[in-house]
Amino acid sequence: MINIDKNHKHTYDAQGKQLCCTPQEEKIYTDADAKMLLEKHHDDDRHNHEHADDDGHNHGSTDKSTFQMFLPAIISFVLLMIAIAFDNWVSQSWFTGWVRIVWYVVAYVPVGLPVIKEAFESIRKGDVFSEFLLMSIATIGAFAIGEYPEGVAVMLFYAVGEVFQTLAVTRAKANIKTLLDQRPDEVTILENNQAKTIKAETASIGNIIQLKPGEKLGLDGELLSETASFNTAALTGESKPDTKTKGETVLAGMINLTTVAQVKVTTAYTDSKLSKILELVQNATAQKAPTELFIRKFAKIYTPIVVLLAVLITIIPYFFVSDYLFSQWLYRALVFLVISCPCALVISIPLGYFGGIGAASKNGILFKGSNFLDAIADIKNVVMDKTGTMTEGVFKVQEVVLKPEFNKEEILKMVNALESQSTHPVATAIHQYVGEIDSSIKLENTEEIAGHGLKANVNGKELLVGNFKLMDKFNINYDLDPTTIVYTLIAIAYDGKFAGYITIADSIKEDAQLTIDKLKGLGVKITMLSGDKSTVVKFVADKLGINNAFGDLLPEDKVNKVKEIKSKNETVAFVGDGVNDAPVVALSDVGIAMGGLGSDATIETADVVIQDDKPSRIPMAINIGKQTKKIVWQNITLAFVVKGIVLVLGAGGLATMWEAVFADVGVALLAILNAVRIQRMKF
Incomplete structure (x- = not known):
C-alpha cells in the first residue's frame, strides 16, 4: 500500500x-x-470557488486574488506610516497645513471610499444604519476634529478586517463545495x-x-x-x-x-445523486438558525440605538459639564460608534454554521440547514426504526415451513411473484432464496396493505403474504403462536387457508452498539419502534441495551408513540428510511434518514441525511450540532462582553480609537478564528 x-x-x-x-x-x-x-x-x-452568499454583510468581490483584495490596505498603510513618521520622527517643515491634510486624505481614500460608497448604497436600499455608515461617520468625524492618523487607521483596520472576513467566509463555503463537488x-x-x-x-x-x-x-x-x-x-x-x-x-x-x-x-x-447532494448542502446555508436570525434582527435595532446614544454623548454633556469641549465629546461619540459596529456578530455566527455544515458533510452527514444544527444540539430523545437503521436490512431466509397439503415449490413460486411487487428487504430475501420469477404466474388485483403485507389473486384464488396481522385481518386460522419464534415471520395463506410461514433473519450493524453507547453518553434517551414482530425487536433491543422498544407497529402507531414523547415537552429526532416513515419524520423535531445514497426520496424527506448508512453518524451529528452551537455562543459572549466594556470606557473618555478598533475588528477576527475551529475538530 x-x-x-x-x-x-x-x-x-x-x-x-x-x-x-x-x-x-x-x-x-x-x-x-x-x-x-x-x-x-x-x-x-x-x-x-463560488461567491459568498448574501448574508447581509458585503464581503466584496471574491473573484479577486488575495493580493488584489489587500492592495488598497497596503497602499493606505504605506502612506499612513510615512505620514506618522513625518509627524513624529522626521522634522519636515513642509508637512504641515493643507499638505498634511491632503496626504492623510490620499491615505484614507483607498480604504475609505469603498466603505462610503457601500454606506450610500445601503441607504439607497433602505438600510440606513449599517456598519458602513457607522465607520464612515466615525472616520470622517475624526478628520473633522483633526484626528487624521486615527481616522485613517480606523478605516484601514476595518478594511483589513473585512478582507479577512471575506476570505474566511469564501474559504468556508469553498471547502464545502470542493468537498462534495467531485464531478x-x-x-x-x-x-x-x-x-x-x-x-x-x-x-x-x-x-x-x-x-x-x-x-x-x-x-x-x-x-x-x-x-x-x-x-x-x-x-x-x-x-x-x-x-x-x-x-x-x-x-x-x-x-x-x-x-x-x-x-x-x-x-x-x-x-445525479452527487448533484442533488451538492445542491442540498449549498442551499443549506439559506436555512438560517434561530440564533442567526435573532442576531440579524438585533443588529437592525441595536445599530440605530447606538447612533442615537452617540449623538446624546456629544450633546447632553453640554448641559451638565462646566468645561464642556465639543471636540472632546465628539471624539468620545466617534469612539462609541466604532466600538458599536456589529461585524463580529454578523460575520462570525454564519461562519460558525458554515463550519458545522462543512464538518458534517466531510463525515457523510448532510444537514439541510443551519437551523437543524441548532435543533439537533438540543435533542433529548432519539427514536429509531430497527430495519436498515440498527440492523443491516439485508434479510436472509432461514427456514420455510409449509403445511403438507401444499406444494412447496408452487407456493414459493407464487410468493416470489407476489413479492416482486414490493421493494421491501424481505421481498429481496425471498427472491434471492427462490430464484428467477416464474413468468407463467399471472397476478390479478394486487394490493399492498400498509403494515400488513401483500394480497393478490392467483389462478382465481386469493394469495396473502405478510405478517400474522394480515392473517387476522382476513380471518385466516393458524395453529401456532408467532411470539414464540424470534425470527421475522412471513405468513402465507392461499385459497383462504393458512399454508405456512417463512423465517427471515437480519443482522445487527457492526457499529450499532457503539452508537447506543455514545448516545447514552450524550444523555439522550433512546426508543426503538418497528413494524417487525415484537420478539425480534425485543431481541435486538436487549442485545444493544435499549430499554424502550416496541414492535408490531403500524405507521400510525409510530406517530402516536412520538406524540406521546413530545407531549412531555421533550425534543425528538426520528431516524428511519425517510420514505415509509414520512409521517413520523414530519412530526419529529429533526428527521434523520439513513442511506442517502440509496434513495432520492430519502434526501427529499429528511432534515438530516446519513449518507453511508452508519448509525454511529447519529451521535456524531448531535455532537457536531452541540459544538457548533457552543462556538456560536462563545462568539456572541465574546463580542458582547468586550464591546460592552469598551463602550463604557469610550463613553467615559477612557478608551481611544485604538481600543475601539480592537473592540470592532479585533473581536471580529478572534470570533472568525474561533468559528473556523470546528472544521478542524475530530468527531
Whole structure:
C-alpha cells in the first residue's frame, strides 16, 4: 500500500481555481497506478470557488486574488506610516497645513471610499444604519476634529478586517463545495468501440462510459463490467474501497481504483445523486438558525440605538459639564460608534454554521440547514426504526415451513411473484432464496396493505403474504403462536387457508452498539419502534441495551408513540428510511434518514441525511450540532462582553480609537478564528 500525505493542502491560482485535491480525497490506494491515479485525480479537481452568499454583510468581490483584495490596505498603510513618521520622527517643515491634510486624505481614500460608497448604497436600499455608515461617520468625524492618523487607521483596520472576513467566509463555503463537488468536467464514452472524450454534462442516458483506474465517474450509472472497486470518500467520507459487481448502481464522484470498467449512464448529469447532494448542502446555508436570525434582527435595532446614544454623548454633556469641549465629546461619540459596529456578530455566527455544515458533510452527514444544527444540539430523545437503521436490512431466509397439503415449490413460486411487487428487504430475501420469477404466474388485483403485507389473486384464488396481522385481518386460522419464534415471520395463506410461514433473519450493524453507547453518553434517551414482530425487536433491543422498544407497529402507531414523547415537552429526532416513515419524520423535531445514497426520496424527506448508512453518524451529528452551537455562543459572549466594556470606557473618555478598533475588528477576527475551529475538530 502507498499512503498519500494527509497534510497535503489546497493551492490556488490568481483566479481562485483549485490546483490540488482535498485532504478528504487523499486516501489509501493500491500500489498499482497510485501515482497516475493521484495525478489524474488532481486534474479532475479543478473547480472555481463560488461567491459568498448574501448574508447581509458585503464581503466584496471574491473573484479577486488575495493580493488584489489587500492592495488598497497596503497602499493606505504605506502612506499612513510615512505620514506618522513625518509627524513624529522626521522634522519636515513642509508637512504641515493643507499638505498634511491632503496626504492623510490620499491615505484614507483607498480604504475609505469603498466603505462610503457601500454606506450610500445601503441607504439607497433602505438600510440606513449599517456598519458602513457607522465607520464612515466615525472616520470622517475624526478628520473633522483633526484626528487624521486615527481616522485613517480606523478605516484601514476595518478594511483589513473585512478582507479577512471575506476570505474566511469564501474559504468556508469553498471547502464545502470542493468537498462534495467531485464531478469531473469530462468523461470518456465508447462509440462503435472507439473511445471519445466529451463534456460530462453532454453525456446522454444510455452512453457507455469507459473508466480507467484513477478516474472519477461523472454520472450515475449501472456497472457493465463483472466487478470493480471504487473509492466512495467523496460521497460518504468512507475511505474503505467498495467493490461493485455487474448490474449494481455506481454513482458520480466514485473513483475507480483497479481495473478498467464500463458503466452505462442511467441518469442525466444534473440529476445525479452527487448533484442533488451538492445542491442540498449549498442551499443549506439559506436555512438560517434561530440564533442567526435573532442576531440579524438585533443588529437592525441595536445599530440605530447606538447612533442615537452617540449623538446624546456629544450633546447632553453640554448641559451638565462646566468645561464642556465639543471636540472632546465628539471624539468620545466617534469612539462609541466604532466600538458599536456589529461585524463580529454578523460575520462570525454564519461562519460558525458554515463550519458545522462543512464538518458534517466531510463525515457523510448532510444537514439541510443551519437551523437543524441548532435543533439537533438540543435533542433529548432519539427514536429509531430497527430495519436498515440498527440492523443491516439485508434479510436472509432461514427456514420455510409449509403445511403438507401444499406444494412447496408452487407456493414459493407464487410468493416470489407476489413479492416482486414490493421493494421491501424481505421481498429481496425471498427472491434471492427462490430464484428467477416464474413468468407463467399471472397476478390479478394486487394490493399492498400498509403494515400488513401483500394480497393478490392467483389462478382465481386469493394469495396473502405478510405478517400474522394480515392473517387476522382476513380471518385466516393458524395453529401456532408467532411470539414464540424470534425470527421475522412471513405468513402465507392461499385459497383462504393458512399454508405456512417463512423465517427471515437480519443482522445487527457492526457499529450499532457503539452508537447506543455514545448516545447514552450524550444523555439522550433512546426508543426503538418497528413494524417487525415484537420478539425480534425485543431481541435486538436487549442485545444493544435499549430499554424502550416496541414492535408490531403500524405507521400510525409510530406517530402516536412520538406524540406521546413530545407531549412531555421533550425534543425528538426520528431516524428511519425517510420514505415509509414520512409521517413520523414530519412530526419529529429533526428527521434523520439513513442511506442517502440509496434513495432520492430519502434526501427529499429528511432534515438530516446519513449518507453511508452508519448509525454511529447519529451521535456524531448531535455532537457536531452541540459544538457548533457552543462556538456560536462563545462568539456572541465574546463580542458582547468586550464591546460592552469598551463602550463604557469610550463613553467615559477612557478608551481611544485604538481600543475601539480592537473592540470592532479585533473581536471580529478572534470570533472568525474561533468559528473556523470546528472544521478542524475530530468527531
